[in-house]
Each structure stands twice: as C-alpha cells, then as structure tokens.
Amino acid sequence: MDLKYYIDLYKESGYIIELRKYIGNAPIMCTAGGVIIENESNKVYINDWVKNDRTVVIR
Numbered sequence: 001m002d003l004k005y006y007i008d009l010y011k012e013s014g015y016i017i018e019l020r021k022y023i024g025n026a027p028i029m030c031t032a033g034g035v036i037i038e039n040e041s042n043k044v045y046i047n048d049w050v051k052n053d054r055t056v057v058i059r
Helices: 003-013 015-023
Strands: 047-049 056-058
Touching: 003 015
Parallel strands: none
Antiparallel strands: 047 056
8 A cells, every 4th residue: 555545545534533444442552743734736745853853844
C-alpha cells in the first residue's frame, strides 16, 4: 500500500475509524502528534523536525 491509499482512507472516513477496523477496541497509544496538511491542489506538505527536537518545519 502506498501513501495515496492511506490519504484516501483518511479523507473518506477518518484514520481512527479505519484503524479501528483492524485493531477493534484495543487501546490506541500515540507517542507523537501529527497532522496532514494539504493545499488546494491536493499536494501534501511534509514536516521535518529541526535540531532541538521540538520544532516542526513544514516544507
């Protein structure tokens, strides 16, 4: 499966709903925050962590 497959799933029903199809009611632990930022042309922006491990740079 490629990245586009996961992005399409996210757009259709949300990633938590899709995740629940595979793991059921098991607890979900997320150790980091994350977002998908998409522009009007459906291009996804990529984030990079900088040296201090606390700042995200969107490119």
